[in-house]
Amino acid sequence: MGIIQKVLNVDRRVIYLIVFLAVAIPIIFPLNLPVTLTEEVMGVYNEIENLPEGSPILIAVDYEPSSSPELNPMTRAILKHCFKKNLRVVTTTIWPTDGSGGSIADKLVEEEARIAGKIRGKDFVNLGFKTGSYAVVIGMGEDFKKTFPKDFNGNVLDKLEILNGTHSNGNSESSLPNAAFSQDARAKKINSLKDFSYMVCIHDDSSVFTWITYGYERYGIKIGTGCTAVMAPGNYPSLQAKQITGIIGGLKGASEYEKLMNYRGEGARGMDSQSVIHVFIIILIFLGNLTYFILERKKTVRG
Amino acid sequence: MPLQQLLGIWIAAGLTLAIYSFLYKDNPAYKFAEHIYVGITAGYALCTAWYNVIEPNLISELLKANWHNPFTALIMTWTVIAPALLGILMFSRFFSKASWVSRIPIAFVIGAGAGISVPNTVQAYLIKHTSATFAPLIPKEAIAWSNIMDFINPLIVVLGVISVLIYFFFSIEQKNGLKTVSWIGIIFLMIFFGASFGYTVMGRVSLVIGRVRFLITDWFPLITNLLGLGS
Amino acid sequence: MDFFKRQLPTLLVLVLGLGMIIQYYIPTTFSQQVLKNVNLWIQIIAAFTLCIGITSLLRTHYTKIRLQHSGWAYSIILYIVFIAMVILGFYRGIQEGTPFRWLFDYVQTPLSSTTFSLTAFFICSAAYRAFRARTMEATIMLIAAIIVMIGRIPFGDMLSAYLPSFIPGFNDMAGWIFNTPGMAARRAILLGISLGGIATSLRIILGIERSYQGKD
Numbered sequence: 167m168g169i170i171q172k173v174l175n176v177d178r179r180v181i182y183l184i185v186f187l188a189v190a191i192p193i194i195f196p197l198n199l200p201v202t203l204t205e206e207v208m209g210v211y212n213e214i215e216n217l218p219e220g221s222p223i224l225i226a227v228d229y230e231p232s233s234s235p236e237l238n239p240m241t242r243a244i245l246k247h248c249f250k251k252n253l254r255v256v257t258t259t260i261w262p263t264d265g266s267g268g269s270i271a272d273k274l275v276e277e278e279a280r281i282a283g284k285i286r287g288k289d290f291v292n293l294g295f296k297t298g299s300y301a302v303v304i305g306m307g308e309d310f311k312k313t314f315p316k317d318f319n320g321n322v323l324d325k326l327e328i329l330n331g332t333h334s335n336g337n338s339e340s341s342l343p344n345a346a347f348s349q350d351a352r353a354k355k356i357n358s359l360k361d362f363s364y365m366v367c368i369h370d371d372s373s374v375f376t377w378i379t380y381g382y383e384r385y386g387i388k389i390g391t392g393c394t395a396v397m398a399p400g401n402y403p404s405l406q407a408k409q410i411t412g413i414i415g416g417l418k419g420a421s422e423y424e425k426l427m428n429y430r431g432e433g434a435r436g437m438d439s440q441s442v443i444h445v446f447i448i449i450l451i452f453l454g455n456l457t458y459f460i461l462e463r464k465k466t467v468r469g
Numbered sequence: 470m471p472l473q474q475l476l477g478i479w480i481a482a483g484l485t486l487a488i489y490s491f492l493y494k495d496n497p498a499y500k501f502a503e504h505i506y507v508g509i510t511a512g513y514a515l516c517t518a519w520y521n522v523i524e525p526n527l528i529s530e531l532l533k534a535n536w537h538n539p540f541t542a543l544i545m546t547w548t549v550i551a552p553a554l555l556g557i558l559m560f561s562r563f564f565s566k567a568s569w570v571s572r573i574p575i576a577f578v579i580g581a582g583a584g585i586s587v588p589n590t591v592q593a594y595l596i597k598h599t600s601a602t603f604a605p606l607i608p609k610e611a612i613a614w615s616n617i618m619d620f621i622n623p624l625i626v627v628l629g630v631i632s633v634l635i636y637f638f639f640s641i642e643q644k645n646g647l648k649t650v651s652w653i654g655i656i657f658l659m660i661f662f663g664a665s666f667g668y669t670v671m672g673r674v675s676l677v678i679g680r681v682r683f684l685i686t687d688w689f690p691l692i693t694n695l696l697g698l699g700s
Numbered sequence: 701m702d703f704f705k706r707q708l709p710t711l712l713v714l715v716l717g718l719g720m721i722i723q724y725y726i727p728t729t730f731s732q733q734v735l736k737n738v739n740l741w742i743q744i745i746a747a748f749t750l751c752i753g754i755t756s757l758l759r760t761h762y763t764k765i766r767l768q769h770s771g772w773a774y775s776i777i778l779y780i781v782f783i784a785m786v787i788l789g790f791y792r793g794i795q796e797g798t799p800f801r802w803l804f805d806y807v808q809t810p811l812s813s814t815t816f817s818l819t820a821f822f823i824c825s826a827a828y829r830a831f832r833a834r835t836m837e838a839t840i841m842l843i844a845a846i847i848v849m850i851g852r853i854p855f856g857d858m859l860s861a862y863l864p865s866f867i868p869g870f871n872d873m874a875g876w877i878f879n880t881p882g883m884a885a886r887r888a889i890l891l892g893i894s895l896g897g898i899a900t901s902l903r904i905i906l907g908i909e910r911s912y913q914g915k916d
Contacts, residue, residue: 178825182492185824189674189681199854202871231809232816235679236672263750264510265517266812269794269804276796295521297746300585301739308736313743316525319795379586379593395672399665402878403887406626407601409593415668417675418852436678441853443674443824448846450828455842458832477806484807488814492821500774506811508778511754512785513808520794522747526740552741556748563755572709572913574745579912580713581738583901584720590901594894598887622880629884630891637892654888659837661885663844664877669823670849676817683810 174457181450188446192438198430199438206405207422209412210366210390211247217363219252220352222328224365224387226377227271228261233370233394234270239433240392240420241274241368246427249282254328255290256356258314260302261373265295272318287317287326294318300376307359307385331355359385368392368414374401378409392419475691482688485680527553602630629657710907717905758782844882848874 217223225244229237248255257275259267272292279290293314296302305313311323323329331353354361365387367374374391381387388411391401395416404410414423417440420433487502530549534542543550555577561570605623635647636654643651720738723731761775785803792798833839850856851874860869868876903909 174829176828179493181825181828182821185677185821186681189677190685193678193682193685200857201854202857204871204875231804231812232676233813234809235682235813235817236675238679263753264514265521266510266513266804266808268517268521269513269801272796273801273805295517296526296743297518297522297750298739298743299746300582301742301746304585304735305739305743308732308739312736312740314525315529318521320520320525320793379589383589383593383597395668395675396665398668399661399878399882400886400890402883403598403601403890406879406883406887407597409597416672417678418671432679432682436675436682437854439678439681440671440674441855443677444670444849444853445855447670447824447827448849450824451831451842451846454828454831455833473802477802481806481810485810485814488811488818491818500771501777502811503815504774504778505781505807506815507757508781509785509803509808509811511757511778512782512789513804514750515754515786516789516794516800518747518750519790522743527744527747548737548740549744552744553748555741556745559745559748559752560755562752563759568914569705572705573712574748575912576709576712577716578742578745578749579904580716581720581742583713583904584717585724587717587721587898587901587905588724590894590898594890595898598891598894602884602887622876625880626884626887629881630888633885633888634891637888654885655837656840657881657885657888659841660844660877661882661889663841664848664874664882666841667845667848667852667874670820670827670845671852673817673820673823676813677820680810680814680817 170457170460173453174461184446185443188442189439192442193435196435197438197441199441201421201425201434201437203422203425204419206413206415207419207426209405209410210244210392210414211412211423211426213364213388213390213411214244214247214251214253214366217251217253218351220254220354221363222254222256222351222354222356222361223248224359224362225255225257225271225275226365226367226369226373227257227259227267227274228367228373229270229370229394230262230264230266231270236394236416237368237370237392237420238270238274239417239431239436240414240423241270242278242431243420243423243427243433244366244368244392244414245275245278246282246429247423249278249284249289250427252289254352254356255279255284256293256328256362257290258293258306259295260299260376261369261371263297265297268292268295268318286319287321288328291321291323291326291328292318293323299373300380303359303376303380304384307380310357310359310361329356359387362387364388364390366390366392369397370394371397372400374404374410378404382409390414478687478691482684485684489680602627628653633657706913709913710910714905714907717901721905844877847877851875 214223225241225248227241245255255275257271259265259271261267272294275290275292276286279286284290294317296305296313298305302313311329314323316322317326351363356362359365359381365377365381367377367389369391370393374389374393374397377387377389382389389409390411390413391404392414393401393416395418398413398415398419401410401413401415405413414420417433417436420431421437422433424431424433484502484505487498490496491499527549531546534545536542555574558574559571561567606627608619632650632654634654635643636651636658641647716738719734723735758779761778763769764775765772765779785800788799788803792800794800831842831845833842847870850859851870851872856870856874860871863869900909904912
């Protein structure tokens with residue numbers, strides 16, 4: 167067997183080992199590579215940035231634990247943004263069918279709220295999971311509290327301050343420098359999807375289409391999306407049709423949002439490994455093609 | 470570090486390595502972890518279904534009614550009792566002679582689902598996306614020569630949508646001009662698949678990054694501490 | 701009996717299907733109320749459907765244990781973990797700080813994300829062995845993939861600085877691919893799916909498509 171044939175037939179485990187090292191080394195020795203912003207991510211950031219304080223925002227954590235490493239960084243960044251803007255944060259999940267998004271949302275919103283000094287039931291609430299996919303979205307549009315009589319922790323929703331529009335400025339009395347103060351936004355009661363000023367659907371499957379078809383088209387809620395990189399290309403038609411305002415795609419999108427929020431989190435740090443591994447894969451593809459064509463050429467010459 | 474967190478990190482690291490051992494070859498450690506995963510996910514789903522749906526939307530509603538007066542209570546709660554009964558009928562699937570009974574709740578869900586989806590899909594996708602494809606062809610304001618791509622891009626989109634749809638249209642034989650348009654459709658699809666592949670790589674790699682980061686930043690310090698190498 | 705087995709489900713689908721379509725175009729107070737209730741019913745039935753799925757899984761593994769098929773011992777592990785999770789969930793609840801949540805955080809989450817991350821290794825290996833520029837179509841796909849992979853990482857921006865000024869940067873090229881040709885192809889797929897979905901829904905409502913009823 168010639169050297170080219172050997173290169174072509176290299177043991178797959180050698181490739182696996184290099185992949186592992188290509189990911190691990192930049193984590194041990196960070197490269198701190200710069201992050202550039204894209205219009206798609208700005209589309210979500212600007213919408214949240216322009217909301218008046220106290221506006222209700224819905225965040226659908228529609229992903230499984232399998233996608234947590236990719237999507238948690240952006241969920242955290244969005245939550246940080248919402249709390250910084252003193253928005254009323256409501257989280258929910260309609261996907262996956264085992265409802266694991268409910269626990270993910272609960273953990274993340276609790277942790278970020280603790281950092282921001284926000285109170286459960288007053289500044290934020292996690293509604294948890296409901297079965298029925300589109301039926302839940304329609305249910306939220308028609309009769310919010312009938313669909314979610316209780317939150318994830320079993321508290322009766324009707325009694326929560328956050329939904330009844332009596333939300334105050336939390337513990338930070340000073341308003342943000344350029345935030346548009348609006349008493350109306352805080353006084354707004356949440357009885358339907360229509361009452362939310364904005365929503366971000368963070369998904370690893372097609373739940374965004376359910377939110378668009380029923381949430382946006384039927385009840386007019388403005389939607390921004392955050393999704394796994396695998397799902398991102400599928401959201402561009404909806405972006406161009408103005409059914410969504412922006413796309414935060416994968417770890418790259420998360421790194422951009424972190425940059426906008428002026429911190430370097432798991433998204434930005436992950437981009438170092440991402441860069442190395444992408445270059446490695448391109449080299450692999452190039453090498454694979456090169457060896458293949460050399461062998462093909464040899465065959466033709468012999469033939 | 471609290472004991473439960475310490476224990477948690479060791480267990481999570483052990484299970485992570487057990488799954489990764491599959492990369493070498495299939496082995497009992499991988500199978501062990503795999504079955505834990507399936508079992509725990511099923512257990513999680515059952516508890517969530519109870520706490521998030523059955524308890525708040527069904528049991529609580531039933532308990533709210535005054536059952537001292539059963540007739541009134543039934544009238545008050547029939548909207549939750551009826552779907553619960555339909556739901557229970559689904560279990561007839563496990564009994565071959567009575568499995569046909571499950572068709573009734575299935576018919577309810579499928580019928581309502583189909584009826585709800587038709588007009589909404591027409592509105593959200595057929596109308597909206599067809600209009601979004603052609604509307605940019607007529608720009609609202611004059612396009613400067615420097616932004617010539619603002620004029621070309623909508624044309625590319627129209628060409629792409631039409632050619633791919635023609636490629637999907639198998640009802641007539643594709644020859645001559647139609648074959649050429651269909652080939653253009655293939656090119657558009659290849660560009661999309663290529664871009665999707667690039668993003669799929671990105672997505673899957675981020676999962677590895679998350680797990681390797683956990684092993685390096687959360688678990689390795691515990692090992693070094695255990696071996697007395699920690700600072 | 702045949703009426704209950706065949707005609708009743710078909711009739712139910714027809715009435716509900718047409719009713720929901722009419723409801724969309726003629727919204728009245730009554731029809732809104734019907735929609736609300738139908739939705740609530742679907743949510744509750746769906747919760748039972750989830751339980752059906754779990755029961756089915758447990759039955760499969762029970763059979764495996766009973767007949768001692770290969771790997772039956774793993775099925776016992778599955779049962780033990782399932783029962784432990786359910787007992788902890790019902791005994792202490794599912795909130796933050798409960799043993800249930802501890803199992804979710806330290807067992808379910810790492811297992812789930814690690815299992816799915818395996819595909820990254822397989823993709824890399826497959827890219828090396830199978831991603832060949834054999835035809836023009838494959839070459840176009842390959843070029844698009846490489847532009848996106850370079851364009852969406854910081855390294856791509858650094859590399860773009862060395863390109864002549866009349867060539868757009870890799871990030872811009874990747875953006876153009878997603879927003880223009882990629883978007884067009886995806887939209888056509890979306891339109892195809894929508895048309896297919898509508899046609900199937902109408903076939904179901906009109907009783908032409910009855911595969912959901914299974915066999916007798």
